Structure formats: structure tokens, C-alpha cells
Amino acid sequence: xxxxxxxxxxxxxxxxxxxxxxxxxxxxxxxxxxxxxxxxxxxxxxxxxxxxxxxxxxxxxxxxxxxxxxxxxxxxxxxxxxxxxxxxxxxxxxxxxxxxxxxxxxxxxxxxxx
Amino acid sequence: xxxxxxxxxxxxxxxxxxxxxxxxxxxxxxxxxxxxxxxxxxxxxxxxxxxxxxxxxxxxxxxxxxxxxxxxxxxxxxxxxxxxxxxxxxxxxxxxxxxxxxxxxxxxxxxxxxx
Numbered sequence: 001x002x003x004x005x006x007x008x009x010x011x012x013x014x015x016x017x018x019x020x021x022x023x024x025x026x027x028x029x030x031x032x033x034x035x036x037x038x039x040x041x042x043x044x045x046x047x048x049x050x051x052x053x054x055x056x057x058x059x060x061x062x063x064x065x066x067x068x069x070x071x072x073x074x075x076x077x078x079x080x081x082x083x084x085x086x087x088x089x090x091x092x093x094x095x096x097x098x099x100x101x102x103x104x105x106x107x108x109x110x111x112x113x114x
Numbered sequence: 115x116x117x118x119x120x121x122x123x124x125x126x127x128x129x130x131x132x133x134x135x136x137x138x139x140x141x142x143x144x145x146x147x148x149x150x151x152x153x154x155x156x157x158x159x160x161x162x163x164x165x166x167x168x169x170x171x172x173x174x175x176x177x178x179x180x181x182x183x184x185x186x187x188x189x190x191x192x193x194x195x196x197x198x199x200x201x202x203x204x205x206x207x208x209x210x211x212x213x214x215x216x217x218x219x220x221x222x223x224x225x226x227x228x229x
Contacts, residue, residue: 090158097215099165107155
């Protein structure tokens with residue numbers, strides 16, 4: 001099992017450009033999450049999905065859109081990138097949203113917006 | 115809003131010394147508490163979690179944590195650290211009824227183990 005994978009690993013964008021980050025999991029998990037990690041800020045939840053075709057906003061959703069067309073994939077989109085979106089983005093998945101079920105994290109995507 | 119406070123942003127320690135990483139949470143309702151570790155250039159990995167029952171929780175790699183409801187704390191400890199424990203450690207909480215909810219992370223503590 002590959003677990004949770006993220007594509008790409010690194011990306012540099014210019015202000016105003018758009019891009020999509022791909023997250024894939026092979027554990028048949030219902031729940032998937034997108035976080036951003038900034039120095040001294042910990043991880044903050046951007047959006048999450050409780051199943052195929054459903055998404056919900058997290059703590060910091062502005063400037064991002066997501067889609068879950070297939071159970072195994074969760075896409076994070078930036079329509080018009082801004083320097084404030086320079087961050088490391090982590091995807092995670094879990095079997096259930098209950099506390100007893102562990103979230104499994106991908107290796108991250110480092111995004112720089114100039 | 116519920117929050118998690120990690121009192122130390124950086125903790126330097128010598129190899130084979132004991133270490134304690136501090137975490138306090140704010141909540142008046144049931145909480146479910148977690149410690150995650152992030153090794154350099156990697157994603158997060160669950161170290162241990164407290165859901166209910168015994169307040170002393172043992173995790174992987176020799177770490178343990180104690181849930182203290184009266185002090186609203188969940189400090190992480192290891193009696194003897196190794197160089198390989200150098201990483202960033204995050205305390206996190208899920209708050210709310212039914213034990214379902216989103217993880218709220220602290221800002222992290224960087225543990226640096228020196229020879």
C-alpha cells in the first residue's frame with residue numbers, strides 16, 4: 001500500500017496563476033482532509049470531505065476550492081494564487097471522523113507563490 | 115474557540131536525557147487528545163492518543179503522555195531520548211460530543227537532540 005500520496009512535491013507559482021494539488025489514498029477511506037502548515041502556526045484545516053461528492057469548509061477555506069469526484073482522490077485548487085498562500089500543504093485521510101480513527105498524512109507539497 | 119497551547123516552541127536536549135513537551139488545552143467539555151510527530155521533510159505520524167480510561171497513555175518509540183483533567187494538560191514524556199527523536203511534535207485535540215470532529219493542532223514544539 002502506498003498510503004496517502006501527493007502530487008506535486010514542489011511547485012512555484014506567480015501571483016494570479018492557478019494550480020491543482022492532487023491527493024490520492026489507497027486505503028478505501030471515506031474521509032479526506034487538506035491542511036496547510038506555516039512556520040509557528042501548526043496545521044490548519046482548509047477543507048475536508050466526508051465521502052465521494054461531498055466537501056465542507058474548514059478553518060481557513062478562503063482562496064481554495066476542492067473536489068472529491070472519486071473516493072480515492074481529493075483535489076485542492078487555487079484559482080488565483082497569492083503570496084499569502086505560500087505554505088506546505090498536507091493531505092490526510094481516515095476511515096471515520098471519530099477520534100478513535102487515525103488520520104494518515106501524505107508527505108506534503110511545498111508551494112511558493114512569488 | 116477551542117485551542118491547544120504548546121508552551122515551548124523549541125526544546126534542546128542531550129542524548130539519553132529525559133524530555134517533557136508541554137501541551138495545554140482549553141475546553142469545558144469532553145476532549146480527545148493526540149500527539150503527532152513530524153520528522154524532517156515528512157508528513158505527520160500519530161505517536162499516541164487519549165480517548166478515555168487510563169490517564170497514562172503509551173505510544174510508539176517509547177513516548178508516553180498523561181492526561182490531567184484538572185490542569186487541562188496532556189504533556190508528552192520520554193525517559194531517554196535518541197538522536198533519531200529530533201523532530202517537530204504537535205499536540206492536537208478533537209472537541210465535542212460523539213467524539214467526532216476536526217483536529218485542532220497546536221503550533222508545534224521542535225525537539226533537538228544533541229550528542
